[in-house]
Amino acid sequence: MIKPILTVKNLTKRYGEHTVFENINLTVNEGDTIVIIGPSGTGKSTFLRCLNLLTKPNGGQIWLDDQEITAKDVDEDQVRQHIGMVFQNFLLFNHLTALENVKLGLIHVKHMSKEAAEAKAREELARVGLAEQADHYPGQLSGGQQQRVGIARALAMDPRIMLFDEPTSALDPELIGEVLEVMRKLSFEGMTMIVVTHEMGFAREVADRIVFMEKGQIVEEGTPDQLFYHPQHERTREFLWKITELYGKKEKEA
């Protein structure tokens, strides 16, 4: 039976007069990989941040499994540990080694023993291919490695769902592959994920559904085939054409 993990109803975010997005509805089922695409400044990142309550939405509801996390009496810290987040600029804890980055939440949020946390953290680093770099500080790692530590840090909390906010946008082209590879693996292992990205190759290959967002609205959503080959809206077609051309160029250069 298909089971929704995350349900978003009429979610709205405004800053004063400015509406970032309005009445967004989205259902994410267990094991789904949803890719959100769209022009810059259309509220994709803000939308992701609302999903784990890092930004407070002004209206609408979000359910994680059967719990409404937008309800008033919800313990946000409790909710957030079940929603992993990976940031565009990695945002590793720069004073801690890769291992300590992953361990921190295990010790202070999950209250695991030092030994158990250490073992689990090493396991998660190995999972993203960084067992060797456990004792490196973020400043000693490449961007791609830093981002993989970021993924391991989020995964260590055993989240129900992972949110990726343009995880490869800050990376040099030759480092993008290693991060996408980890994400691809996660998706195939059945992790539920929402990914905001401009990597169309990844979207086409991995996404169960692609959501095209523009000007604070979901313009269209569907399978990669539907969106790439039979877009219902002119805007979707235009956007995909432009970005695919860009992506194609990047591939040629690389």
Add this chain to the structure above:
Amino acid sequence: MEWFQLLQRFFGDFMQGAGVTLELTAVGLLIGFVLGLALALAKTFGAPGVSKFATGYIELFRGTPLLVQLFLIYYGLPSLGLTLSQTLSAYLALGLNSAAYQAEYLRGAIQAIGDAQMMAGRSIGLSRWQTIRLVILPQALRLALPAWSNEPISLLKTTAVVFLIAVQDLMAKAKRAATTTYNPIGSYIAVAVIYLVMVFILDALLKWLERKTKIPGLETDTNPA
């Protein structure tokens, strides 16, 4: 060798005074650090009222002479029914004053680390306070260290004003030597050298602390990754 004789005669006295000066510096620095950190956190993360109070405090203590603050505490508080000893008044005035300066050094660093790391900490389920304690402060304190290092050195020299309420610090000893020997130049040069030596040692200690706490890649510039 008049100067050498003076130094010989007052050496014990000067050392005693230097000890008091170091005590004043240490206590003032400690009070100032604890209070300054609280002010910096209040200003950055506090509710609007709390943040305003911190700003007001910082401006008040940076905007008025330390000597006025010292006299208000030592001569003024007794009329409100609170009489403090000379030493206690000196500790308090130096601490309250230093807090304002330290708050500014720390606030700059906390804000530079601030929002992004807060978001990262909260994203794995750490509470706000946990994130401040485990993520933001360890980075902010390191970031602040080079600039903050001015404060202990500046404070060490500033303590000299407390001789005006008859605390027997190095400056008070210098004045005594000057008046008993009628040799102000010799006396004040002698203590100037002692101050200088203390500053050198303190400076070396701070440099050592900076090296000791350094983390690869966590640089003192404020550029985010």
